[in-house]
Amino acid sequence: MKNRELAHILLVHPPVTSPAAPPWVLANAAGKLSGTGICLEQYDANLDFFLNHFLTSENLTGLMGVIEKRKMQGGYKEVDTYTASLLANLATNHGHWESKIAAVGRSLKILGTEDFYRPGLCMTALKEINDLLALGSLAFYPSRIRWNGFSNPAVRDWTEVGAFLEDQETNPFLSLCQGRLAHRIAHPGLGLLILTVCAPDQLPAALTVARFTKKLRSDLHVALLGHDMLLKDAADYVDSLLPETDLSRLFELVDRLGGSSALEQSAVPDFTGLPLKDYLAPAVVLPFRALSDSRSGLIPPSIFLTILKEQVHDTGADGFLIEDDRLTPAYMAEMAARMAGEQPFFCLGLTCPLDDTAGPENMAAARQAGLRLIQWHDPAGLLEHLTKSLWDVSRAEVWNHVVIPAGPESTLVRGLIRFVGSNPNIAHSWVRRPPHRRLSENKIFFSKIKEGENYNH
Structure with a gap:
């Protein structure tokens, strides 16, 4: 081949x-x-x-x-x-x-x-x-x-x-x-x-x-x-x-x-x-996007776990960055239950909307399944609930990376910026980025100006 x-x-x-x-x-x-x-x-x-x-x-x-x-x-x-x-x-x-x-x-x-x-x-x-x-x-x-x-x-x-x-x-x-x-x-x-x-x-x-x-x-x-x-x-x-x-x-x-x-x-x-x-x-970190056809729903955690193991076997991957908002800490906790105490031999990173659904129980189990990083985006809800979620993640020894939308600042965004700026032990890294335009709004892409955009590895 x-x-x-x-x-x-x-x-x-x-x-x-x-x-x-x-x-x-x-x-x-x-x-x-x-x-x-x-x-x-x-x-x-x-x-x-x-x-x-x-x-x-x-x-x-x-x-x-x-x-x-x-x-x-x-x-x-x-x-x-x-x-x-x-x-x-x-x-x-x-x-x-x-x-x-x-x-x-x-x-x-x-x-x-x-x-x-x-x-x-x-x-x-x-x-x-x-x-x-x-x-x-x-x-x-x-x-x-x-x-x-x-x-x-x-x-x-x-x-x-x-x-x-x-x-x-x-x-x-x-x-x-x-x-x-x-x-x-x-x-x-x-x-x-x-x-x-x-x-x-x-x-x-x-x-x-x-x-x-x-x-x-x-x-x-x-x-x-x-x-x-x-x-x-x-x-x-x-x-x-x-x-x-x-x-x-x-x-x-x-x-x-x-x-x-x-x-x-x-x-x-x-x-x-x-x-x-x-x-x-x-390290070899592989990206993963949709884990299933959006029409058929998310694949069961047991099947997802099998896929990850096969990828590690085939590629020698050390970890995976999941770019699928449907895979949440709660899903990871369910996968941990399927592992029956088995120690993961890979690390996982998630990309999730920042809300109040993490929870200490889910996070403790998710870390057992290999979760080491969450890249949060699109914060929504009450500030005190979001900061509690970040606390729960940090206590589980999982890295918080917070992406905050640039542009006009709402009360929530201003409060979140103050929080992440003064609590590096909780929000371990953060960045401001322009909100993603809907693809249908993109007439031409060559002239995108990104002055002020942070460089990220």
């Missing part, structure tokens, strides 16, 4: 998302395709972009030359305050930036080793990496590459997308296509390219790859796979749009390639084709 000589389907996860964890959408698609008889290859272009393409001393040194050339040609005449400050810093501290570039490998290594758990080293490494991403982005101004995102405010609507896709000066993904992807696309046995998109900031790179591929191989079928509302305006750039909630179109494409159209609807994600040890985290 992983034989390069037999690959018929290439699954690509494009930049830009965090390189700290393997992509769920890619692995989920691979799992669904596992029973078709078609050979496939998984390629995390996002991870490759960070590790082997952009954040290398050779590339960053070359980009310093590009920046100097653009500056001499007057390419930075009317820039924003942040960019002007960065350019001035580069001009006056050139040697300092050269030292940062020379140490980029060490900074990346810290995030993938036990040094990650040393706060001073970890935060310094993250700052160095973010600084170098900002520096490298200057070469593609006004494009901006971040740890977990991409923006280009000059591309305001879909009429301007086409020019961006082929603009060597502002598109940082063209060189990735030329240097890291072209040989994969040129493989004569390749019959289908699927680009998996799970976040708006991946669309610029995904469409760049699609345009590059069609120019290189006009005969190759190119598809985008993701949320239907995320992809709906991209139909002119690919051959097929494949909603992740309805795989019937994917079945049809596989059938054309000569494989079985009976895809594994109940198959679990297949992470085995990804370089799990290379992600910028000190």
